[in-house]
Amino acid sequence: MKKYNCIWVLLCCLACVGTTSCSDKKSSADEQEKGVTTVLPDTKNEVTTQILKKRTFAHELVSNGKVNARSKADLRFETGEVIARIYVKNGDRVHKGQKLAELDKFRLEQKLSQAEDALLKA
Incomplete structure (x- = not known):
């Protein structure tokens, strides 16, 4: 009998817990929303x-990268x-024929004057 x-x-307790947990709690949430107003x-x-207006479009392209030359040349005098x-x-x-660099002329002019002197002496 005690059993x-x-x-x-135990069944009565479960029934009480089930009815209270399934009750409508929206009424308290509705009351809270009534007090809130949105102000725009x-x-x-x-x-x-x-x-x-119809006009030309100046298109600008900005990018990053590395540029390599098509060909390289070693210049030697x-x-x-x-x-x-x-x-x-x-x-x-x-461009072809453009002057790129100039050598120091002092030694070359000395060699030229020595060669001219040697030619005159000969």
């Missing part, structure tokens, strides 16, 4: 517009003199 009484009390500003967003002046920079476009 049945214990089961009966009455001002409108202002935008600027422009009338479309016929004599081993000191370079006095360089007329172009790395990356400049050059």
Whole structure:
């Protein structure tokens, strides 16, 4: 008998817990929402517009990368003199016959004058 009484009390407790957990709790949430109001500003967003006109589109491309030359050339002078002046920079476009660099003329002029003196003496 005690066993049945214990089961009966347990079933009653479960029924009470089930009815309270399934009850409608929305009423308290509705009461909270009634107190909340949304306030939006009455001002409108202002935008600027422009009338479309037919004109050329200046397209600009910005990118990063590495540029390599199509071909490279090793430049050498016929004599081993000191370079006095360089007329172009790395990356400049050059044309055939353009002066790129100039050698120091002092030693060459000395050799020329010595050769002329030797020619006159001969």
